[in-house]
Amino acid sequence: MRALWRAIRDNVTRRAGGGAAGVRRVALLHRDCGSCNGCEIELRLMASAAHDAARRGLMFVSAPQHADVLVVTGPVTRNSQPALGAAWDAMPDPKMVVAVGDCAVDGGVFRGSYAVAGGVGSTLLVDGAIRGCPPTAQQILDGLAGLFEV
Amino acid sequence: MIGGAGSVPCGEGQRFLLEAEGWREMAASVDLPLRAMWGDEGTVIALLADAAGSDVLVSVAVEAGFYPALSPFRPEAAGFERMIRDLWGFSAVGGIDARPLLDFGHWKVTQPMARPAAPYAPPEPPQSGVAHKGTLALLRGKSPRAAARFAARVDGAATVAHSIAFARAAEAASGGAPIHARARGLREIMATVERMAAAVETIWRVAEAAGAGVLAGRCALLRAAVARAAGAAFGHRLMMDVVVPGGVSLDIAEGGGPALLRLRRDWADSLVPALAAEQLAVRLRDLPVVAERVDSALDTIATGLAALGTALDALPEGGIMRAIAMAEGEGIGRTAGPSGEVVHWLRLESGQIAGGFILDPAWTEGPACAAARLAVAEADRALVDAAFGVLASGMEL
Numbered sequence: 001m002r003a004l005w006r007a008i009r010d011n012v013t014r015r016a017g018g019g020a021a022g023v024r025r026v027a028l029l030h031r032d033c034g035s036c037n038g039c040e041i042e043l044r045l046m047a048s049a050a051h052d053a054a055r056r057g058l059m060f061v062s063a064p065q066h067a068d069v070l071v072v073t074g075p076v077t078r079n080s081q082p083a084l085g086a087a088w089d090a091m092p093d094p095k096m097v098v099a100v101g102d103c104a105v106d107g108g109v110f111r112g113s114y115a116v117a118g119g120v121g122s123t124l125l126v127d128g129a130i131r132g133c134p135p136t137a138q139q140i141l142d143g144l145a146g147l148f149e150v
Numbered sequence: 151m152i153g154g155a156g157s158v159p160c161g162e163g164q165r166f167l168l169e170a171e172g173w174r175e176m177a178a179s180v181d182l183p184l185r186a187m188w189g190d191e192g193t194v195i196a197l198l199a200d201a202a203g204s205d206v207l208v209s210v211a212v213e214a215g216f217y218p219a220l221s222p223f224r225p226e227a228a229g230f231e232r233m234i235r236d237l238w239g240f241s242a243v244g245g246i247d248a249r250p251l252l253d254f255g256h257w258k259v260t261q262p263m264a265r266p267a268a269p270y271a272p273p274e275p276p277q278s279g280v281a282h283k284g285t286l287a288l289l290r291g292k293s294p295r296a297a298a299r300f301a302a303r304v305d306g307a308a309t310v311a312h313s314i315a316f317a318r319a320a321e322a323a324s325g326g327a328p329i330h331a332r333a334r335g336l337r338e339i340m341a342t343v344e345r346m347a348a349a350v351e352t353i354w355r356v357a358e359a360a361g362a363g364v365l366a367g368r369c370a371l372l373r374a375a376v377a378r379a380a381g382a383a384f385g386h387r388l389m390m391d392v393v394v395p396g397g398v399s400l401d402i403a404e405g406g407g408p409a410l411l412r413l414r415r416d417w418a419d420s421l422v423p424a425l426a427a428e429q430l431a432v433r434l435r436d437l438p439v440v441a442e443r444v445d446s447a448l449d450t451i452a453t454g455l456a457a458l459g460t461a462l463d464a465l466p467e468g469g470i471m472r473a474i475a476m477a478e479g480e481g482i483g484r485t486a487g488p489s490g491e492v493v494h495w496l497r498l499e500s501g502q503i504a505g506g507f508i509l510d511p512a513w514t515e516g517p518a519c520a521a522a523r524l525a526v527a528e529a530d531r532a533l534v535d536a537a538f539g540v541l542a543s544g545m546e547l
Contacts, residue, residue, distance in 0.1 A: 136387060
């Protein structure tokens, strides 16, 4: 797993023209798979001036084709599974998936519902998990950035 | 006419039981706004508001899976009829829209709220329903205290409002003594903070959509300050799971009051009011529907800041939690949420939830937003979406 993170880091470093100086920029794609919006509130704060995720190299993109890391929130409802799979398939290699929030980790309080597949692991192989209901903006930022400080 | 039918008690009010004929007549002739419709065992329930704005609950028996549609007379019933079909399997005879709303064949059951749930349905590609988590089914068979965490997760931006409406419905259904005055005061403080947080988010979204970057940044800092203050006062940045049936689960932290009052300084420092007036007024001149919502958000913040001081000063001493009775009965609970009124209905059997429905403002905000989008130029639609900020999770449950 460390190797995969390193591959993403080296890949994005090359793309950014950073070379040995190590300009790291990681493109995040967020997918809401039935979230209550709690994790989105914290994610928006993380990306905003309040926490300045961009300063630590984390940027959100809107197209899967430009993304290195898929950030998933919500318990992964059965209705959301096809779109989640399609987003993952459209991302170029190397790529990773991080589950943000208790719901995305294992379904959270919604685990066991007929409408819920139960966490990102139901659909994709998960590379990282950040727990909390919701995790705070700082926890998400530390969790994501920490994955790259290999 | 409605008063002539049989009825069962619902909290302090009642639910009128209508025959199919009376139900149709009511739809055609009674001119009360329809707020919501949902299913329960063998019945469909409609929530109307009378001239004074009070609840009028009416229901009709479902026969062989069918009940008379209200949508030919009340187009606003169509969405609810589609939901009832998908979740309970009751078909509205003569309804104007038979398309699915939530069930697109991805669940292992159909009609999950019917007993027993029917297996499998043929797959179709989903168009909506992505946020459907099966919340209503998760409520069933649990005590109100245990089910409160689902009410708290209908909409993270209105978690306090949904928790209050849910708690009030449970308290009304169990017919117990009123909650402690301190609990009521704490609920009001949390609701005020939540409405302010949502108002800041509204201005933030509109500023982003309008390309007002400095204002958006200021709003983000202010939103973060509200989250910090709420966390300091109530142990959770969104104040989730604090409001529970019977009262509140924890008291305001020492230093929580001053933390909340410091928001007044943050608000003044952030210059948001001045910037909002200056930057947005120009951009929104031709978009009254957006400008109105920004003005109303600014109002919410200003009145909220003033109300916080008063509410904290007037907070009574005393208990915060009262056990609620293991009762049978129905109850309805409501409160003003950040984007409109939130209404919960619960039916308890031996102290456990046997049936329930959650009415989120998204049911009315969604269509209102769609209508407003059509009335503006294509380039301005993002601004309308930002001003409304409708969340699917609230409606799709």
